[in-house]
Amino acid sequence: xxSDQELIELVNQGDADAFEALYRRYRxxxxxxxxxxxxxxxxxxxxxxxxxxxxxxxxxxxxxxATKHEFPGFSLTASMTTFLYxxxxxxxxxxxxxxxxxxxxxxxxxxxxxxxxxxxQSSRSELAAxxxxxxxxxxxxxxxxxxxxxxxxxxATALNIPVGTVKSRLHHALQRLRxxxxxxxxxxx
Amino acid sequence: MTEKKGHFDxxxxxxISPKLSEDLNTLFEPQFSVPPELDRAIMDQANRCLVQRHxxxxxxxxxxxxxxxxxxxxxxxxxxxxxxxxxxPTTTSSFIVEAxxxxxxRNGRVDILDAFKLARHIESADRSKTNLSPVSSTGQALRKxxxxxxxxGVVNRKDVDLVAxxxxxxxxxxxxx
Numbered sequence: 001x002x003s004d005q006e007l008i009e010l011v012n013q014g015d016a017d018a019f020e021a022l023y024r025r026y027r028x029x030x031x032x033x034x035x036x037x038x039x040x041x042x043x044x045x046x047x048x049x050x051x052x053x054x055x056x057x058x059x060x061x062x063x064x065x066a067t068k069h070e071f072p073g074f075s076l077t078a079s080m081t082t083f084l085y086x087x088x089x090x091x092x093x094x095x096x097x098x099x100x101x102x103x104x105x106x107x108x109x110x111x112x113x114x115x116x117x118x119x120x121q122s123s124r125s126e127l128a129a130x131x132x133x134x135x136x137x138x139x140x141x142x143x144x145x146x147x148x149x150x151x152x153x154x155x156a157t158a159l160n161i162p163v164g165t166v167k168s169r170l171h172h173a174l175q176r177l178r179x180x181x182x183x184x185x186x187x188x189x
Numbered sequence: 190m191t192e193k194k195g196h197f198d199x200x201x202x203x204x205i206s207p208k209l210s211e212d213l214n215t216l217f218e219p220q221f222s223v224p225p226e227l228d229r230a231i232m233d234q235a236n237r238c239l240v241q242r243h244x245x246x247x248x249x250x251x252x253x254x255x256x257x258x259x260x261x262x263x264x265x266x267x268x269x270x271x272x273x274x275x276x277x278p279t280t281t282s283s284f285i286v287e288a289x290x291x292x293x294x295r296n297g298r299v300d301i302l303d304a305f306k307l308a309r310h311i312e313s314a315d316r317s318k319t320n321l322s323p324v325s326s327t328g329q330a331l332r333k334x335x336x337x338x339x340x341x342g343v344v345n346r347k348d349v350d351l352v353a354x355x356x357x358x359x360x361x362x363x364x365x366x
Contacts, residue, residue, distance in 0.1 A: 011239070014239045014240070015239070016232070016235055016236045016239045016240075019232075019235045019239065020232055020235070023228075023231060023232070023235075027223060027228075028223070031219055031223055032217065032218065032219050035217075035219040035220075036217050041219070041220070041221045044219065045223065045224070045227055048223065048227065048231075049227060049230070049231055052231050052235075053231075053234065056234065056235055056238050056239075057238075059239075123212065124212050124215060124216055127209075127212055127213070127216065128216055131216075142213075143213070143217065145203075146205060146209075146210050146213050146214075147213050147214055147217050167203065170203055171202060171203060174202070174203065174205065177209075183209075186205070186206050186208060186209040186212075187205075187206065187209075
């Protein structure tokens with residue numbers, strides 16, 4: 001299977017199949033992230049489309065190099081998720097600010113936290129309730145690490161903050177979960 | 190997106206249980222999937238852009254090649270014209286080309302002396318206050334000599350100027366025009 005960098009180079013050469021491969025590889029992740037930011041299916045789909053349009057534009061609109069007689073195209077200098085995260089975040093916040101469909105993170109989490117009968121759902125709703133009261137920056141880093149599966153370095157690059165800050169935010173978020181009676185069971189050995 | 194979590198083992202404080210990881214992922218899993226229509230729309234857009242990019246690339250590449258080729262052709266053409274051709278006639282010199290009679294002294298060459306000779310003729314006619322207009326006898330005589338170079342019906346300094354110009358511009362090796 002081609003690496004992301006190889007696929008990007010193929011897209012730079014005008015290979016639509018390579019673009020489709022990249023799209024299939026990251027579509028669900030982008031959609032999931034967009035849904036998390038916007039809390040709305042339609043907005044998330046808009047974000048998905050705009051994100052890949054942006055990526056396409058990066059490959060398409062690169063300036064012509066007169067010395068090399070070619071369009072050098074887009075150069076991926078970090079991991080794909082590190083590149084895409086701030087793009088999705090920015091587009092989501094823009095769409096969210098324009099949209100009347102906007103539901104805040106807290107509202108999404110409150111809905112999830114509504115009382116349910118089953119035990120598993122109950123524990124998840126309690127988790128959601130605790131997450132809802134976490135500071136935004138702590139919750140964001142926690143989700144990037146354990147939902148998006150990003151490394152500390154990738155998170156730092158995507159958010160443009162030092163790795164130490166990422167660690168600190170993650171540490172505080174986990175401390176809150178560890179010490180809250182509703183979520184402390186997750187940390188019992 | 191699949192390397193990862195290993196390095197967290199070094200920092201026990203930042204690890205979480207598989208159960209917490211699973212619940213987090215379940216909580217933030219979108220409730221709906223991406224409709225196939227959107228997949229198609231995005232891929233159609235990609236196809237259009239990438240085909241356009243491909244052609245843009247080719248066009249720019251060709252333009253570069255043609256630019257170089259055109260510049261080379263212009264230089265070669267300029268050199269070959271310079272070496273093999275004399276300058277083309279201008280509006281003023283078209284009179285000269287048409288007027289074979291600029292060789293005033295009929296010596297087979299057109300030079301500045303022809304201009305002097307014509308000037309002297311005109312001067313002497315002026316001194317005798319003879320009218321050189323088309324109706325005057327002196328004027329008609331001069332015109333009969335074929336010295337009305339510009340064909341305006343009058344032999345005057347304008348004709349001298351044209352002869353002088355012809356003398357300067359002529360290829361001396363080839364003699365008369």
